[in-house]
Every structure is written in structure tokens, then in C-alpha cells.
Amino acid sequence: xxxxxxxxxxxxxxxxxxxxxxxxxxxxxxxxxxxxxxxxxxxxxxxxxxxxxxxxxxxxxxxxxxxxxxxxxxxxxxxxxxxxxxxxxxxxxxxxxxxxxxxxxxxxxxxxxxxxxxxxxxxxxxxxxxxxxxxxxxxxxxxxxxxxxxxxxxxxxxxxxxxxxxxxxxxxxxxxxxxxxxxxxxxxxxxxxxxxxxxxxxxxxxxxxxxxxxxxxxxxxxxxxxxxxxxxxxxxxxxxxxxxxxxxxxxxxxxxx
Amino acid sequence: xxxxxxxxxxxxxxxxxxxxxxxxxxxxxxxxxxxxxxxxxxxxxxxxxxxxxxxxxxxxxxxxxxxxxxxxxxxxxxxxxxxxxxxxxxxxxxxxxxxxxxxxxxxxxxxxxxxxxxxxxxxxxxxxxxxxxxxxxxxxxxxxxxxxxxxxxxxxxxxxxxxxxxxxxxxxxxxxxxxxxxxxxxxxxxxxxxxxxxxxxxxxxxxxxxxxxxxxxxxxxxxxxxxxxxxxxxxxxxxxxxxxxxxxxxxxxxxxxxxxxxxxxxxxxx
Numbered sequence: 001x002x003x004x005x006x007x008x009x010x011x012x013x014x015x016x017x018x019x020x021x022x023x024x025x026x027x028x029x030x031x032x033x034x035x036x037x038x039x040x041x042x043x044x045x046x047x048x049x050x051x052x053x054x055x056x057x058x059x060x061x062x063x064x065x066x067x068x069x070x071x072x073x074x075x076x077x078x079x080x081x082x083x084x085x086x087x088x089x090x091x092x093x094x095x096x097x098x099x100x101x102x103x104x105x106x107x108x109x110x111x112x113x114x115x116x117x118x119x120x121x122x123x124x125x126x127x128x129x130x131x132x133x134x135x136x137x138x139x140x141x142x143x144x145x146x147x148x149x150x151x152x153x154x155x156x157x158x159x160x161x162x163x164x165x166x167x168x169x170x171x172x173x174x175x176x177x178x179x180x181x182x183x184x185x186x187x188x189x190x191x192x193x194x195x196x197x198x199x200x201x202x203x204x205x206x207x208x209x210x211x212x213x214x215x216x217x218x219x220x221x222x223x224x225x226x227x228x229x230x231x232x233x234x235x236x237x238x239x240x241x242x243x244x245x246x247x248x249x250x251x252x253x254x255x256x257x
Numbered sequence: 258x259x260x261x262x263x264x265x266x267x268x269x270x271x272x273x274x275x276x277x278x279x280x281x282x283x284x285x286x287x288x289x290x291x292x293x294x295x296x297x298x299x300x301x302x303x304x305x306x307x308x309x310x311x312x313x314x315x316x317x318x319x320x321x322x323x324x325x326x327x328x329x330x331x332x333x334x335x336x337x338x339x340x341x342x343x344x345x346x347x348x349x350x351x352x353x354x355x356x357x358x359x360x361x362x363x364x365x366x367x368x369x370x371x372x373x374x375x376x377x378x379x380x381x382x383x384x385x386x387x388x389x390x391x392x393x394x395x396x397x398x399x400x401x402x403x404x405x406x407x408x409x410x411x412x413x414x415x416x417x418x419x420x421x422x423x424x425x426x427x428x429x430x431x432x433x434x435x436x437x438x439x440x441x442x443x444x445x446x447x448x449x450x451x452x453x454x455x456x457x458x459x460x461x462x463x464x465x466x467x468x469x470x471x472x473x474x475x476x477x478x479x480x481x482x483x484x485x486x487x488x489x490x491x492x493x494x495x496x497x498x499x500x501x502x503x504x505x506x507x508x509x510x511x512x513x514x515x516x517x518x519x520x521x522x523x524x525x526x527x
Binding site: 156157159160161162163164165166167170174175178182254255256 | 318320338339340342343344346348349350352353354355356363364366367368395396397411415
């Protein structure tokens with residue numbers, strides 16, 4: 001009974017979600033057709049759809065999409081690896097954490113757009129400058145969550161496994177890592193979004209491939225339909241990937257009530 | 258190890274504990290507490306809240322170092338975590354990300370027992386505490402009483418001689434609590450390899466008398482010390498549901514309450 005009611009509710013929500021989207025597109029299309037909005041500035045849904053269809057049919061879209069996803073994924077992996085290691089290390093040695101605290105805060109405050117030209121200079125126009133930008137975004141999310149997760153590990157759980165005979169290494173493995181992982185998984189959505197933002201911003205500022213490059217090319221020629229089409233692809237990809245991450249997260253944290 | 262040492266499973270020798278408070282002064286939790294527990298004995302420690310009962314137990318566990326004095330476990334001086342004891346906490350101490358079977362087997366996992374044997378032994382214990390069908394559940398899916406049973410199995414599966422218990426059943430409703438007390442006594446009395454030595458901390462005098470061979474009363478904090486020790490000469494095995502109304506029980510309760518009452522009043526005044 002309960003599950004059928006829940007799935008019924010899901011269907012209602014989905015129907016409304018589609019209705020809201022369709023309504024917004026219809027209003028947009030109508031306003032442009034009536035001449036209230038200038039098609040030069042805001043394009044129009046039917047043009048964007050036609051543009052997307054050409055991209056898909058011509059096959060140009062997939063290469064750009066693959067590049068962006070590759071950069072995002074690499075950024076996510078490298079950023080997560082660094083963030084988790086540093087978060088763990090800092091949480092385990094309070095003195096180091098205290099020394100580096102102001103520097104971490106300073107670095108986190110640097111707007112990433114400012115870094116992009118530097119990374120282009122250091123890592124070139126290829127994918128690595130974009131990966132680097134992604135890493136600077138993902139790192140801090142992972143770092144803070146790991147740090148917090150380890151510091152937040154329940155005192156009683158730690159005492160209990162120590163009484164049951166855990167060595168320091170076993171304590172880390174059975175309590176501190178799982179405790180931190182719950183925080184890390186919960187921040188996976190944010191990290192993934194940031195990884196993509198990093199990649200796209202990097203491409204936008206200087207690249208030869210990727211969705212950010214497509215958008216910046218279209219903007220360079222005042223081709224608003226192309227800009228909106230690029231944004232649409234980006235949005236759809238995020239929605240699909242997020243749904244996957246939600247599932248993964250539910251499975252990984254299945255022990256939660 | 259000399260002859261007298263083997264007479265005690267756990268011994269506290271004039272143990273004191275001071276804590277530094279945030280305002281820079283020092284708080285004395287325990288002052289010159291001495292206590293000797295013979296092997297296989299079940300002793301209860303009662304005292305008003307804030308009297309340092311938990312600190313005493315943490316010191317016996319080796320989780321907290323005493324400011325002065327010494328702890329001996331089977332005659333050996335305790336330097337770190339007490340490897341001869343397990344500890345049942347007031348709060349839930351099961352790992353929420355491990356299922357019931359893995360939680361019960363945790364002590365075996367930590368000392369390197371292989372998966373097959375580990376799970377077989379865990380399943381034995383789950384059957385003994387009546388949770389055989391819940392092996393693959395997570396702690397969050399169990400009731401409070403069931404979680405306590407898992408914790409008991411987790412503590413019992415590794416065969417340590419001393420069990421320290423810090424108000425383990427205080428969060429349960431009164432009926433579940435009485436049932437858990439009976440199950441605890443049943444496990445203890447049928448100990449496979451000799452009875453465990455149990456130190457059971459509680460603020461409930463009735464529970465203390467019903468379970469223990471000896472009740473130790475601590476004074477109100479700060480600077481708690483032992484102010485009374487009473488042998489409980491009730492027969493075993495005990496029927497906890499009938500016991501509480503027996504004349505002997507009531508007499509014991511009265512004489513111990515006479516001591517404890519003043520301390521409770523003192524602790525409430527401060």
C-alpha cells in the first residue's frame with residue numbers, strides 16, 4: 001500500500017515537473033512569436049530544438065560532450081583524492097590543521113575564474129587546464145566534508161571499537177573512514193556539479209573542444225540559439241548524472257534509517 | 258604475579274581523577290577510590306548523577322588515565338586500554354554502517370578471525386539472544402531493546418574476563434529493561450568458560466541490588482569516594498520478577514537507600 005502510494009506521488013510530481021517545463025517553453029515561444037521579446041536576444045524554443053536536432057544528427061555534439069564529461073570526471077577523481085587525503089591528514093593532526101587553517105581559507109576564497117588564465121598558461125589549451133580548474137573546486141568540498149566527518153566521528157563508537165581490540169589502523173578503517181564517507185557521499189552531488197562547472201568555465205575561457213567551447217563560439221558570433229542549445233545540453237546532462245548519483249548515494253548509505 | 262593478585266580480577270588502588278575545566282580551574286571527579294573485585298563477581302556501583310561513576314568505569318577500561326593511583330587487572334598494572342575487558346555503553350555503540358551480524362562479529366574481525374568462522378560464531382550468538390532472523394538488518398532498523406541484545410552479543414563473543422557496563426539499560430522502557438536484566442543474568446550465570454567479572458554502574462538502586470553480589474555506593478560529586486559496600490546475599494539464580502517484593506530484598510533496599518538518600522539530596526542541592 002505504502003509503496004504504491006509513494007509511486008503514485010512520484011507520478012504526480014513527474015507530471016507537474018513536465019507541465020511546468022512545457023508551460024515555461026510555451027510562454028517563451030509565444031512571447032517571441034508575438035514580438036514582445038526580440039528573437040535576436042533570447043532565441044526561441046523551436047529554433048533551439050532544431051539546432052539540437054542538427055547537432056545530434058550531425059554527430060558534432062557527442063565529441064564535445066565526451067570532452068566535457070572526461071574533464072569533469074578527472075577533476076572529480078583528482079579533487080576527491082586530494083581533498084579526502086588532506087581532510088583526513090588535517091583531522092588527525094590538529095597542529096597541522098591549525099597552522100594551515102588561514103591558508104586553506106585564503107585559497108578557498110580565490111575566485112576560480114581568476115585562476116583559469118593561469119592554468120591555461122601552465123597546463124595549455126588541452127583538457128588538463130580544465131581538469132585543474134575542476135580540481136580547485138572539488139578539492140575544497142571534499143576537504144571540508146572529510147575533515148568534518150573525521151572530527152565528527154562518534155566518541156562512543158571509537159571507544160567501543162578500541163575496547164573490542166582495534167589498533168589505530170583498524171580504528172581508521174572501521175570507524176573514521178566510514179564516518180567520513182557518510183559526509184563525503186552526502187556532498188557528492190555538490191562536488192559533481194562543481195566538477196562540471198570547473199570544466200565548462202575552463203573551456204569557455206580557452207579551449208578547442210567541449211560544451212563550454214561550443215557556448216563561447218556561439219556567443220562570439222552573437223548566435224543566441226547556439227548558446228541556449230549548449231546550456232540545454234549542459235542542464236540535461238546534470239539532471240541525468242544527478243539522478244544516477246542519487247541512486248548511488250541511496251545505495252551507499254542504505255544503512256541509514 | 259603473586260598469590261594475592263590472582264584473588265582480584267580488577268583492583269583500583271587509591272584512584273583519583275582531576276579534570277581541567279574550561280575556566281582554568283581543576284575539577285576533582287574521584288578522590289582516593291579503592292576497590293577490589295574478585296574474579297567472577299558481579300558488583301554494582303550506585304551513586305547520584307554526576308558522582309563520577311562513568312569516570313570510574315572509564316578508568317577501569319583504560320580509556321581515561323587516573324590522575325593518581327593505579328589500576329590492576331588480574332594483578333597486572335594497567336597502562337593503556339584494558340585488553341581483558343569489554344565495555345557496554347549507555348549510548349548505542351554499534352557501528353551504524355555494519356549490519357547486525359558484522360557488528361556482533363566485530364571483535365573477531367579486529368583480531369583477524371576469518372569470515373566463515375566469524376559469521377558462524379556471530380550467528381550462534383544471534384540465536385542465543387533471539388535475533389537470528391535479524392542478521393542482515395542494520396542497527397537503525399532495530400528497536401532499542403534489540404540493539405542492546407546485539408551489543409551484549411558483541412561484548413560476549415570475544416571471551417574477555419571482565420565486562421564493564423555503564424547504565425546499559427537506562428534508555429529502555431521499564432519492561433524491556435527488566436527483560437534485559439534477566440537475559441544479562443542468564444548469560445552471566447551460564448558462562449561457558451567461567452563467569453565473567455561484571456562491574457555494573459547504575460543510578461537505580463533497585464537494579465543494582467537485583468543484579469549484583471555486592472553494591473558499592475559512591476558519594477555525591479565533586480571528589481566522590483566509596484561510602485558504603487553491601488554484600489547482597491540473595492540466592493542465585495534469581496527470579497527478577499519475584500525478587501523485588503521479597504523481604505530480604507526490601508531490607509537491603511532500605512539500608513542502602515538510607516546511605517544513598519543523603520548523597521542524592523546533597524547532589525541536588527549543589
